[in-house]
Amino acid sequence: MANLVDFAIVADIGGTNARFSRVKMADLTLDKVAVYPCATFASLADALQHYQQQQQLTMLKHVAIAIACPVTGDDVSMTNFHWQFSISAMQRQLGLSRLLVMNDFTAVAMSLPALxxxxxxxxxxxxxxxxxxxxxxxxxxxxxxxxxxxxxxxxxxxxxxxxxxxxxxxxxxxxxxxxxxxxxxxxxxxxxxxxxxxxxxxxxxxxxxxxxxxxxxxxxxxxxxxxxxxxxxxxxxxxxxxxxxxxxxxxxxxxxxxxxxxxxxxxxxxxxxxxxxxxxxxxxxxxxxxxxxxxxxxxxxxxxxxxxxxxxxxxxxxxxxxx
Missing domain, CATH: 3.40.367.20 (Hexokinase; domain 1)
Incomplete structure (x- = not known):
């Protein structure tokens, strides 16, 4: 299937900070980067919604999230922070067309060829x-x-x-x-x-x-x-x-x-x-x-x-x- 998505949202969630950005899919340019302390929000969904609203990106429906814990199924629980969630439930809650969730170092590994x-x-x-x-x-x-x-x-x-x-x-x-x-x-x-x-x-x-x-x-x-x-x-x-x-x-x-x-x-x-x-x-x-x-x-x-x-x-x- 051809990639028809112009822009998407990406996130990198660590034990201390949550980083969000818009990405232009054609050339992987990142902009509208925002960093929030995880402790500011009750859940990852709350943090993502706040970012979308703050940056006026509520129309973007493709999201990829890197997170600091094992991702082996639908249920995700962070190792060094209290956030836990169901990927499918969060996708439905936020009305997303696609929600990819991966281990944070899966994402860092994927960045290597693009460096x-x-x-x-x-x-x-x-x-x-x-x-x-x-x-x-x-x-x-x-x-x-x-x-x-x-x-x-x-x-x-x-x-x-x-x-x-x-x-x-x-x-x-x-x-x-x-x-x-x-x-x-x-x-x-x-x-x-x-x-x-x-x-x-x-x-x-x-x-x-x-x-x-x-x-x-x-x-x-x-x-x-x-x-x-x-x-x-x-x-x-x-x-x-x-x-x-x-x-x-x-x-x-x-x-x-x-x-x-x-x-x-x-x-x-x-x-x-x-x-x-x-x-x-x-x-x-x-x-x-x-x-x-x-x-x-x-x-x-x-x-x-x-x-x-x-x-x-x-x-x-x-x-x-x-x-």
């Missing part, structure tokens, strides 16, 4: 092969993970919950962090470190490890102090964060032989890009024993595009309408 050279920064060596599998991970409120493959000329996202597998400590410092987090949570996953709350947890753990009496800091404060070079503990925290991020990214590369590249998205890495470039990220990405040479061939990128989730939701919708 321009100015939307990403390469770290280290390696090259990417366009038709080979790709991986994306991103730290924000949580840790999102997905892969992307190309089948019969179409991109197929492979969403998953890779942020909740087992995290493996590799140094004495990391063993200390793991023991502390194990006492707090039981199971220690990569998300317990590679997220905003994870950055705060690393800071607390390193303070204990170094026997320092310091007040807890927010993730934003840790990042600011590390960038400014005003706190050695904050700098060490960010260094540990990126070392662990490199290890997990390298695991994803091995899991699906991602010669299309491994991409780091999310809200944290792009903001700390100057520190990331000088970190152990790429060293740990490649440090895979007998398969170090394998990972050395694979390119790693930081996604600097402002709204990859919105872009990916638009790509997914366009591909769906064209099929």
């Amino acid at each position: 321009t050279a100015s939307d990403k920064v390469q770290l280290g060596q390696g090259s990417s092969q366009p038709d080979k599998p790709m991986a994306v991970l991103g730290a924000g409120t949580g840790l999102g993970v997905a892969h992307l493959i190309k089948v019969d000329g179409k991109f197929v996202p492979l969403p998953g919950e890779g942020g909740h597998v087992d995290w493996a400590a590799q140094t004495e410092q990391e063993w200390f962090i793991q023991q502390m987090l194990s006492k707090e949570y039981g199971h220690v996953s990569p998300e317990r470190l590679l997220s905003g709350p994870g950055l705060e947890a690393i800071y607390r753990a390193l303070a204990l490890y170094r026997r320092l009496d310091v007040a807890p800091l927010s993730a934003g404060e840790i990042g600011q102090q590390a960038l400014a070079g005003t706190s050695e503990l904050a700098s060490a925290t960010v260094a540990q964060f990126f070392a662990s991020l490199g290890s997990v990214a390298g695991d994803l590369a091995l899991t699906l032989s991602t010669f299309g590249g491994v991409y780091v998205a999310g809200g944290i890495a792009p903001k700390l890009l100057p520190l990331l470039e000088a970190s152990e990220f790429r060293t740990r990405f490649e440090a895979k024993g007998r398969f170090s040479a394998f990972n050395r061939q694979i390119a790693t990128y930081i996604v600097t595009a402002p709204q990859p989730g919105l872009l990916g939701a638009a790509v997914y919708l366009k591909q769906s309408l064209a099929s």
Whole structure:
């Protein structure tokens, strides 16, 4: 069926903020972008209706939503926020012709082929092969993970919950962090470190490890102090964060032989890009024993595009309408 839709609405719903945009389907141009705190609204339907009314877009009846939780059926329940809904019921409630709902990192994965050279920064060596599998991970409120493959000329996202597998400590410092987090949570996953709350947890753990009496800091404060070079503990925290991020990214590369590249998205890495470039990220990405040479061939990128989730939701919708 030909794509006869001129404009649609796309959304990227995280644990903290809800982002909405109008998209021009012909060239995937995004405009009328609005960001609202999720806590402002009782439900996702309320937030979407508010956006439509505020931007005078009530006539648009095609919507694609990326959301930070598993999407395995009609019922959706967010992992790090209280919104839950039925996709079919919300479509009827809002009178939509089409409502696509996908995991947020399904959308980020779908954005990868549409990224321009100015939307990403390469770290280290390696090259990417366009038709080979790709991986994306991103730290924000949580840790999102997905892969992307190309089948019969179409991109197929492979969403998953890779942020909740087992995290493996590799140094004495990391063993200390793991023991502390194990006492707090039981199971220690990569998300317990590679997220905003994870950055705060690393800071607390390193303070204990170094026997320092310091007040807890927010993730934003840790990042600011590390960038400014005003706190050695904050700098060490960010260094540990990126070392662990490199290890997990390298695991994803091995899991699906991602010669299309491994991409780091999310809200944290792009903001700390100057520190990331000088970190152990790429060293740990490649440090895979007998398969170090394998990972050395694979390119790693930081996604600097402002709204990859919105872009990916638009790509997914366009591909769906064209099929």
